[in-house]
Amino acid sequence: MRSATAGFSLHPHTADIRLQVWAPTLQELFCVAAQGLAEVLVPEGCRRPAAPLRRWYRFAVHSPDETALLVDFLSMVLLASYLRRALFCRVRFLEFTPTSLQARLMGYSVEGFQQDVKAVTYHEAQIRLSEQGYEAWLVLDV
């Protein structure tokens, strides 16, 4: 159910998890998608952060199109979470085009994660533009 101008919701899938995200702009769509991924890793972890957001991770991504860019961006957020053992709740874009971005993630250290997300998949991923803004569905392999 879409309840705000920007947000995400999680839906069941036979073996995995579907993440629905929506936002008025493409940049905001990427931000809420990162929050959705964090929600899967640690439920409520970004709504009530357990510590100040002092961990950070900076990266750049280039992809063939905006949908691939969203999947590749989230794959980098997932990688950063595992490498830094941190939950990243905020994103700042230093550069953003439909096929490339540079981002800085901010988060906090965690003991572990509650869900083992193996990967963010391209399966049925598609960013759509409607009158309300951008929307995308993603499948997370868990």
Added chain:
Amino acid sequence: MVRKEQLRRLSEVVWEIPRETRADMRVPARVYATEELLEQILQDRSIEQLLNVATLPGIQQAALVMPDVHEGYGFPIGGIAAMDLEEGVISPGGIGYDINCGVRLLVSELNFSEVEPRLEQLAKELYRAVPSGVGKGGQLKLSIRELDRVLEYGVQWALGEGYAEEADLEYIESRGRLLDADADAVSREAKERGRDQLGTMGAGNHFVEVDIVDKIFDEGIAEVLGLFPKQVVVLIHTGSRGLGHQVATDYIRTMLSALPRYGIRLPDRELACAPINSPEGKRYFAAMCAAANFAWTNRQLITWEIRQAWREVFGAAGGRLRVLYDVAHNIAKLEQHTIDGTVRRVLVHRKGATRAFPPEHPETPAPYRRVGQPVLIPGSMGTASYVLVGLPGSMEQTFGSTCHGAGRRMSRHAAKRQVEAEALKRELRSRGIVVQAGSVRGLVEEAPVAYKDVESVVDVVHRAGIARKVVRLRPIAVVKG
């Protein structure tokens, strides 16, 4: 959605969707299932995904799915596709994110009555000895240089470091080492994710389980495999952990960018692939082999941890824990198969499918050669598992492959809504099963109700003449993250 009327029944348990069903299909698609299982299978999109697989360049004979099939991403889970080496493609999505996820069976010299008095202690000791949970690291943190040796030498590395017995290697698919592995094809990020994960189980449907031999279907073959009634055995189910997941992520991305260069058009991006002979294809294959070596080494280190725990609980009276066999169920292998009367080398993708070589196959361990390669089929948590052996039918019908497990039928979310953790624990306890689990959530997500009935899955491959049932295992302790 594919409708039942579109399938042609070839035999009691084999169904075909003709190549003409879709203009882009290069070969027909075949489903191994009873009518009842087929009805379940048609409820998700796994057959549509199978038809997508049938469109891939270089696919041979037919795109296949086993009775435990369920919807995946790109390829369905439970799928098999053999590719021509000249014209065919390699697809990371045809192997899965958890490269060389697989199963190993250790067999003890003890029977149930000897283990039962210390079962609680054994479960606790196993939980302590084998690190589990999401992203959890183990006691071993390797340098990148040492990890490169694991990636290239696999279980051979573990033998040199004292984590394996010489005899273990004979009983592991490909002796736990694929020679085409190249550590340089694995990204720094993948190595960083994996360097502290050797000897760890992970979470999700991965487990260590103590079982007893509950029913023997074929006494002669059971004897050759060294199995006897009420014997206590240990089943390990895990894979290449974060390292394998990252290898798959890296190369799906690489191959998506390369698709236009090779003029490949796909119905689903998750089928991203490259010609086997292309630079991208060769490099992915080398990286996948390296991740497969990592997974076999992971199961070897877990074996070492279990042996420590076993000694801790039973002392010298516990005897030896011998590796009965270790099989991969997410992998691509270069193999020889007879196609249209000619023996050819092909690349067989198995995603949620197990190799099942028949008697006299040269890759089957010598002591088992006259009965066939053991096939290990874990059931869902708390239900039976099976040991089978490959039959000649597997080479004739399924590129030497069979099913891999029960197959999920209910989403994790639905399982959580339907199953109450304490009630599940009580139910397992009432059936004599001790549970040691790090997460209540993980426990309910893997409840037996979320899976197909493993018995009906195994019956299909038995009736199809792909693999023969040898023994049924009944769990007595489940250890998971």
